[in-house]
Amino acid sequence: MENRLKELREKASMTQEELAIRAQVSRQTIISLEKGKYNPSITLAYKLSCIFGLSIEELFCLKEMEGEKS
Amino acid sequence: MTNGKLLIKYLVLLIIGGIAVWQIMTGNTSFGTGLLAGILIAGVLLGINSRQIIQNTEKGMDPYDERVWAVAGKASYAALKIFAVIIALIVLLGSIWGPQLMVNPYNLLGICLAGLMLMYVCFYYYYNSKM
Numbered sequence: 087m088e089n090r091l092k093e094l095r096e097k098a099s100m101t102q103e104e105l106a107i108r109a110q111v112s113r114q115t116i117i118s119l120e121k122g123k124y125n126p127s128i129t130l131a132y133k134l135s136c137i138f139g140l141s142i143e144e145l146f147c148l149k150e151m152e153g154e155k156s
Numbered sequence: 157m158t159n160g161k162l163l164i165k166y167l168v169l170l171i172i173g174g175i176a177v178w179q180i181m182t183g184n185t186s187f188g189t190g191l192l193a194g195i196l197i198a199g200v201l202l203g204i205n206s207r208q209i210i211q212n213t214e215k216g217m218d219p220y221d222e223r224v225w226a227v228a229g230k231a232s233y234a235a236l237k238i239f240a241v242i243i244a245l246i247v248l249l250g251s252i253w254g255p256q257l258m259v260n261p262y263n264l265l266g267i268c269l270a271g272l273m274l275m276y277v278c279f280y281y282y283y284n285s286k287m
Contacts, residue, residue, distance in 0.1 A: 103217075113217065
């Protein structure tokens with residue numbers, strides 16, 4: 087699963103720790119999400135999308151579905 | 157980790173430490189010393205770990221978030237699977253070709269537990285770096 091977490095976090099001038107505190111997860115989880123190593127649960131994906139004021143689809147995208155979109 | 161849970165963990169370590177001292181005093185020095193060394197190491201590790209957890213919790217982060225549970229779940233499954241396969245192979249091959257041995261069941265259980273824990277820790281670090 088691909089995501090725009092790093093891009094949006096940097097745009098919002100937020101540190102990984104600040105985002106972790108707002109999403110109530112550990113900083114390691116934010117690092118793993120940004121690297122695309124970990125796929126979040128629907129609850130965490132919803133929390134993160136709420137933080138950035140976006141929909142889940144705008145924040146996360148399945149690699150297999152990326153081609154279908156365009 | 158709440159203060160209550162931490163207190164219980166330290167209390168358990170203290171009780172086992174007491175058993176270790178009692179064993180040393182009654183002449184079972186090798187077992188008592190080993191147990192005491194293990195308790196000291198566990199106490200130091202618990203202290204470091206709980207300090208980090210308390211610091212992160214105070215900041216508002218969750219040190220036991222969903223990723224930690226996912227890593228722990230994968231590590232447990234992998235450790236259990238490998239452990240079961242190894243035990244099954246030992247039982248199978250040992251029953252056919254192995255010699256009949258008289259073993260202390262407590263020692264055997266201790267070795268099995270230590271092996272399982274070691275595998276879990278190794279798999280935990282492996283999945284923690286992968287996820």
